[in-house]
Amino acid sequence: MIHDRAMRRTIFIVLLLITAAAISTAAQHSIPKPPAAADWAALARLPDLTGVWEAPTVGRGGRGRAVAPPPEPQLTPAYAVKKRELDARNSDDTEAANCLPTGMPAIMGHPYPYEFLLTPGKVTIVSEAYMQVRHVYTDGRPLPADPDPTFNGTSVGRWDGGTLVVETIGFSPLTTITRNTPHSDKMRIVERFHLTGPDTMSIETTVIDPEALARPWTTTRTLARHRDWTIREYICEENNRNFLDAQGKAGVKLTAPGK
């Protein structure tokens, strides 16, 4: 009997430890619930951002109109020096000429369309340029404390009335705030997406970087929805004849067919 009781106590303690370990793991990686019918129905009450959108800066038939260049970011003295050093290298172009995707925030400024998809707990933004995908989690999860740096960063979103507010952190050092303007690992980008008409959407983008920027840098872009468009494939390496060499010289590979 004593032997049995000791055995039962050991089993009990082992089970307790396993449970504690499981709870602790769950706290670190909460597994989202599968979406229920109500979660899909709830999407219909959100502003309809779905569909294919493009900035009407280029286009045919006078729809396009010139837009004023965005204001330049105000840099801190240390980053103004970095920018001057990069400017002095006098590179003709960026690595985008070699097909490197531009990352955030530039990926949202291309003359190509974006498709917005709303699913329970998530907004997905597909950029036709460079075939990029942004995953914006709207299920209430917090931003991770220290995500691995990536080109498009790590994003969460929330609905503030009719506005989707997206916060993004964790950017690769290969991306820039704007040309020749590096960011620090403290860069944070807040985007506010809201409908301004049946088929127009405003995106206000604020870049916050206490090390690189003297003050937050805000720009606004308006997109027009094209219900009849679909996103096309864009393989930049398919036939990229543009290049930027290691010395910063841009050129074109003009190899005639059959030669």
Add this chain to the structure above:
Amino acid sequence: MRPIARAARRTLLVAAMIGGVAALAWSHHAAAPVFDMSAEKTVTGVVKQVDWTNPHIWIWLEVQNASGQAETWGFEGMSPNFLARRGWTRTSLMPGMRITVTFRPLRDGKSGGMFMTGKLEDGKVLTSAGAE
């Protein structure tokens, strides 16, 4: 609309398009370091090949030079994605078609440039802003 007014409007539109594209900070590549954006040249030839590819279409033309020899010229256009939404198809230009191309010449003086407009023998005009 009278033809002259239409031509003027088209010229303005194309100018606006080229300017607009160049002004965008995040196009695939900067045009000015490679092409002379202040120059405009014209060449007539026969379409040899069209690369309906990303990130740019390429139009290859066979052109007779001053001494009567055939030369191959290459022209970078917009992307098929951009053009397909604005009236072009991958068969808008086919091998064997005779075409007069207006372009921004390559700065290195090689035979080619940035495609602006192409006038077909039937009078149809294809522009970097769309097909008309």
